[in-house]
Amino acid sequence: MENNKEHHIERTNFDAFVHAVGSEIEQAQVRLITAANAQMLFHYWKIGNYILYHQNLQGWGSKIIKQLAKAIRLNYPEKKGYSERNLTYMCQFARSYPLNVLRSFIDTDARLSVPSIQKVADEVLKLNNGQFTQELTAQIQSTDSQLLEFTQEPLAQIQNVAKTVSAIYRITIEDIEKLFLASPVARINWASHVIMLNNSLPLGVKYWYMKQSVEMGWSSNVLKIQIETNLYNRQISNNKVNNFTATLPAPQSDLANYLLKDPYIFDLAGAKEKADERDIEEQLVKHVTRYLLEMGNGFAFVARQKHFQIGNSDFFADLILYSIPLHAYIVVELKATPFKPEYAGQLNFYINVVDDKLRGENDNKTIGLLLCKGKDEVVAQYALTGYDQPIGISDYQLSKAIPENLKSALPSVEEVEEELASFLDKDNNPQN
Structure with a gap:
């Protein structure tokens, strides 16, 4: 049963409470002009902390959020984004990312300046195992006497959001703002945060998705798909089959292993229900050129069905891509069947050819990526032994679940090819 205080909130206190929130809303509008997204997020974070604090201090239950939303509509009808639902998310946002979490994110950023599978996995585990979620509650519970001492006036503690948040964390609001804006939390949009708040992801995994969203420029729709298709596990947690450590120098081998996914998930909308291998491979090639986002950050299309005349054959x-982070060509071979050892030999041949015909003096070693409809990992690892060219072997899965609104925002194969045509040598045009 809800505390009786919830139904008999002292009018003066509640009016002051609403006024303080309204004042913070108005002040935020000025700051939003210069740094719209980051300042909006900081504003939401402060509001969330403020509501949580007064829920604890006044003994108010969850219905206070509904009453606050109604009061904001009445007193500030022109202000949008303060529905009961959004105010609830603001509280969740503040609870999820108290100040020591923001500090930990910033420290983790510094340690992950050059990411690798092991580094990322270790840092994510540290964040997952940290005792962060208790900080905000503990700070709020220990702040009451300090805040009353700080203000000396009953209404002052209600009337100023910034002072309240400063007192909760015992540092100036300016220093809090600097920490917030320096963290990855401030670099993605609110819609993306809501998606993560609606998913029960461990803290470290949330951090990783934030970083990926920033680095890859994901929209909230793309982030949602990546979470639903479990990208973190596909890129970080799953065992990967490759020989990168044996064939590439340490910095590049770590990065190549980090960028590789297993499995890849491709949309095959428009393919025949009973497609033969050629149909599937053709659709997959078209898909990869259309949805480079699944390949990852910094992959540029070079050619598909690239013709090479070797001897009399x-x-x-x-598919040939170029990886900007790796400074290397990537030769992709697509197979509509499970892995066979001879596939590695065929890909090794193409790597040698690309190294000879396309690779420049400033390019690193060409890397091969073999995508198969399943694999026996032990067989695949044995098959790579003895090759001196870098090869990765991944599964792929076919999906028709990419929403129409995302498809419409992505370029078609023809659009990709037209856009990049000016950068390609005539020899790179499959029509030649």
């Missing part, structure tokens, strides 16, 4: 590489 013609050969066609399925």
Whole structure:
């Protein structure tokens, strides 16, 4: 049963409470002009902390949020974004990212300046195991006497959001703002935060998705898909089959292993229900060129079905990309069947050809990526032994679940090819 105080909130206190929130809303509008997203998030975070504090101090229950939303509509009808639902998210936001979490995110950023599978996994585990969620509650519970001492006036503690938040964390609001804005929390949009708040992701995994969203420029729709398709596990947690450590120098081998996913998930909308291998491979090639976001950050399309004349024979590489982070060509071979050892030999051949025909003096070693419809990992690892060219082997899965609103925002194969045509040598045009 809700505390009786909830139904008999002293009018003066509640009016002052609403006034303080309204004042913070108005002040935020000025700051939003210069740094809209980050300042809006900081504003939401402060509001969330403020509501949580007064819920604890006044003994108010959850219905106070509904009453506050109604009061804001009446007193500030032109202000949008303060519905009961959004105010609830603001409280969740503040509870999820108290100040020591923000500090930990900033420290983790510094340690992960050059990411690798092991580094990321270790840092995510540290964040997951940290005792962060208790900080805000503990700070709020220990702040009452200090805040009353600080103000000396009953209404002053209600009337100023910034002073309240400063007192909760015992540092100036300016220092709190600097920490907030320096953290990855401030770099993604509110819609993306709401998606993560609606998912029961461990703290470290949330941090990783934030970083990926920033680095890859994901929209909230793309973030939602990446979470639903469990990208963290596909890129970080799953065992990957490759020989990168044996064939690439340490910094590049770590980065190549970090960028590789297993499995890849491709949308095959428009493919025949009973497609043969050629149909599937053709659809997959078109899909990869259309949805480079699944390949990851910094992959540029170079050619598909790239023709090479070697001796008296013609050969066609399925797909050639260029990885800007790796400074290397990536040769992708797509197979509509489970892995066979001879596939590694075929890919090794194409890597040698690309190294000879395309690789420049400033490019690193060409990397091969073999995408198969399943694999026996032990067989695949044995198959790579003895090759001196870097090769990764991943599964792929086919999905028709990419929403129409996302598809419409992505370029078609033709649009990608037209846009990049000016950068390609005539020899890179599959039509030649």
